[in-house]
Amino acid sequence: MKQRSPAAVFFLPIVTFGIYGIVWLVKTKNEMNEDGAQIPTAWLLIVPIANLYWFWKYAEGVQRVSRGSMSAPVALLLMLLLGNIGWAVLQSTYNQRALPVAAA
Numbered sequence: 001m002k003q004r005s006p007a008a009v010f011f012l013p014i015v016t017f018g019i020y021g022i023v024w025l026v027k028t029k030n031e032m033n034e035d036g037a038q039i040p041t042a043w044l045l046i047v048p049i050a051n052l053y054w055f056w057k058y059a060e061g062v063q064r065v066s067r068g069s070m071s072a073p074v075a076l077l078l079m080l081l082l083g084n085i086g087w088a089v090l091q092s093t094y095n096q097r098a099l100p101v102a103a104a
Contacts, residue, residue, distance in 0.1 A: 001031050001065060003095050006088040013084050024087065028094065029058060037061030055079055066093050 004024075013021035026042045033039055039061045044054040059076035070093050078086030 001028070001035070001094040001097055004091050006091045006095070009091040010084045010088040013087075021084070021087065024091075025058070028090075029061070032058075032061040032065050035065050037064050062090060062093070066097055069093065069096075 009024055013019075013024075022042075022045065025045070029037075029039045029042055037060070039057045040054060042054070044050040055076060056072070059072040059079065062070055062075035063072040070090075075090060078089055080086075082089070
């Protein structure tokens with residue numbers, strides 16, 4: 001996963017009226033799919049009931065790429081209830097995963 005600033009993930013959707021939020025979701029979806037997640041096309045975001053299914057599959061992808069450090073239900077609640085704050089927390093989780101493991 002690419003390192004991004006959690007502050008940028010929080011503030012840029014506000015400044016861009018939500019456009020960056022959609023771009024961030026699509027980019028992270030593609031990165032998670034490269035790591036083996038099975039998240040469907042982001043076009044489902046604009047379909048009213050299908051977007052809930054998409055968010056669940058995204059949350060499952062979060063659980064997979066975080067290697068279980070964040071569960072799918074927690075990721076789903078962060079995204080749906082906290083919005084930009086939840087996205088920033090998810091980005092922080094991605095950044096922790098992207099850090100190289102120190103040799104002991």
